[in-house]
Amino acid sequence: MPLTTLTMRTGRDAASKKELLDGVHDALVRAFGIPKNDRYQYINEVGPENWDESRRDGEILVEIKAFAGRSVDAKRALYAHIVDNLSACGVPPEDVFIVVHDLPMENWGIRGGKAACDVDFSFRIDV
Template sequence: MPSTRIETRAGWIGDRHAELVAAVQRALVEGIRIPERDRDIRIIEYPAHAFAPPDSKGERYTIVEISLFTGRSVDAKRRLYAALVSELSGFGIAASDLKVILHDVPRENWGLGGKSAVDMELGFKVEV
């Protein structure tokens, strides 16, 4: 049940927002083994003056921040990083222009429908 935010400079995605969301979702499914139907992805595009990446980065520099339940293994996280690089290369994002930040959130700190996630049956395994 990760919550994913994609941040980048405006203009280069064009009309491919749905494709970008689908690519990130495929990476999440492959990397951390979430169910395909489990999707929560947002794209935020900034005007050039409001998005200041390091000088060494290209025009498509992208930050992907994912909040997810604590419990994924280092190997699962490595799979996710590799899957994101693979999927996003189709959009012209070089591996060196992709930053991925994972926020491990204990289930008791995640509320869904007025309930703590620690009290819910998720329908998938977190410890992968």
């Protein structure tokens, strides 16, 4: 149940944004083994007045909040898949920044206020 946020400059059309979200989600499915329908994604668009002028306009920050437990190899695979998928969308690899926040399952309140550590999931976390 990763929560994904893409932060980018304003200016991309709806189809481009959907393609970026699809690319990140595909990478999560492939690298972390999450279900295809487990999708919590958001886009933050930053106007030019709030964009650091030293940054390129096409840069994208991908932040993923996920249950703790994924291996370093799974994270490496995730990073590679995200960069490959976003490259296919026209984003140069050097313009992709990825941060994974591993959060203990007891820090997640889900499914009507249950601690995630008390929920039986249909997928593995320890990949």
